[in-house]
Amino acid sequence: MSTTSAAGKRAQAKIEYDAFLAVCPSRKLLERVSDKWVTLILAALGSGPDCQGGPRPMRYSELSRLLAGVSQKMLTQTLRALERDGLVSRTVTPTVPVTVTYELTALGLSLHETMRTLKRWAESHMDQVLASRAHHDRAAQSE
Numbered sequence: 001m002s003t004t005s006a007a008g009k010r011a012q013a014k015i016e017y018d019a020f021l022a023v024c025p026s027r028k029l030l031e032r033v034s035d036k037w038v039t040l041i042l043a044a045l046g047s048g049p050d051c052q053g054g055p056r057p058m059r060y061s062e063l064s065r066l067l068a069g070v071s072q073k074m075l076t077q078t079l080r081a082l083e084r085d086g087l088v089s090r091t092v093t094p095t096v097p098v099t100v101t102y103e104l105t106a107l108g109l110s111l112h113e114t115m116r117t118l119k120r121w122a123e124s125h126m127d128q129v130l131a132s133r134a135h136h137d138r139a140a141q142s143e
Contacts, residue, residue, distance in 0.1 A: 037070055037074060060079075
């Protein structure tokens with residue numbers, strides 16, 4: 001039986017992109033897309049503020065109003081990271097004041113439905129999760 005060096009494992013991970021391997025670069029992508037703000041931004045850009053329509057561009061201020069609790073700094077950092085990853089495109093229109101819109105790229109659209117489904121799942125199962133938490137906490141207190 002042969003052993004594989006750390007360099008060999010990294011080389012193999014690049015070929016296979018197995019996120020279960022510590023050295024796999026896809027872990028960074030999973031870390032990015034599992035962030036709550038990323039999930040909500042991709043869901044919003046993919047379906048608008050009512051989450052009923054199709055993908056459409058949105059202005060920064062519209063996203064900021066829609067995503068209750070997001071700071072200006074966090075929204076800016078998240079949008080920049082999504083643009084860097086190729087999931088969101090940023091368009092600047094030279095108006096007074098300047099208009100900046102964000103929209104999903106083809107790559108972002110391929111991830112959108114998963115994020116929208118995750119958002120809907122969280123919303124529809126929250127009562128069950130809260131009940132489970134309460135049950136668990138009561139059981140832990142009685143031990």
